[in-house]
Amino acid sequence: MPFINVGETLKVSGKWVTHPDYGEQLKVELYEKLLPETTEAIEKYLASGLIKGVGPATAKKIVKKFGDQALHIISHHPQRLAEIKGINMEKALKIGQAFEEQRGLRDVVLFLQEYGISPTYSAKIYKTFGPDTIEEIKKNPYRLSDEIFGISFKTATA
Template identity: 30%
Template sequence: MAAKTKHRLQKENNAPGPEQITIQGTVQRRIFYNAENGYAVLVVSVNDDDDIKATGNMPIIREGDEYRFTGNYVEHPNFGRQFKFSQAELILPSGKAGVARYLSGVTCGVGLVKAQRIVDVLGEDALEQIQADPSVLEHPDLSFLTTQQKEDIIQDLSSNSVQAELAGMIVRDGVGMGTVSKIMQKFGNDAVRIVKENPYILADEVWGIGFKKADEIAQAVGVEPNSP
């Protein structure tokens, strides 16, 4: 009888969890955010009339940004039904107003007025154009931008994208946003490439990351300890 019970428990423990679903929504309000591990509790609007509570880890949160969340609905004993997500993918805004707001929000030294002028010149796909070919900022109609402002736009857009990707790869229990910040400070926009290629180098190159944490990061990105 004990053997049957043990076998049944093993089957239950190994049973696959519920299939994850993906929802798309706009962050309306941040209820809670832990900057160290990136854990957030958010109010997300999934359509015009339906706001839900969403919980999970994400690197950067700005109210008004739209995300694609992957996870499951769960019933919290104290706080009721909420969407627990394992991934949060930022959706770049569409429409001139949305693109200008996003650009002014992530770039130091460029306010909304200048961001709107940039979008007027480059169009609604301004963000994609700048990331693909930064020289588009040399357009003669963008001469109002200083050299420093152009450099800030290029750097901030790239860093924001890299940091979000890195956090999505490695943030989990024991590996928080503090670790992401340290890696970004050391490797900058090469951070994702380096972590994917050899996460164990972090133990040697990044202060505060020992072998144990580097091993956790390696597992997160799917690198085995004996990989060449």
């Protein structure tokens, strides 16, 4: 499963299969990334390197300051991160922006899963269309076959 990092929480659906070499495994058909809720899980998530500009030390400071509201602060009030020693306003805003970019990619992956488009292609599509990906696809799904190598007309019209 691409785009999964240590510290992330997932909701998965699929079926159990038996692999000849590795035994029983869950064959994941759909997955959804869930934002962590506990302070411990939030700190692990932030420390994972998923959000540019936040490593283990910064994650610890953010969670110490904002507790279980840390992700809400990063998402809705990133300027408040500048209240933490070692984070200036520029870095605070960049952290907020990086967090929103991850949310945008996650939303696109979930949206495109319904149409059988893999997370790998979803990332390519997001890279091409940016934060307005879902709106652009809804307006004109044929752009996928025109602009994304490997997406056929049939897939774009599904």
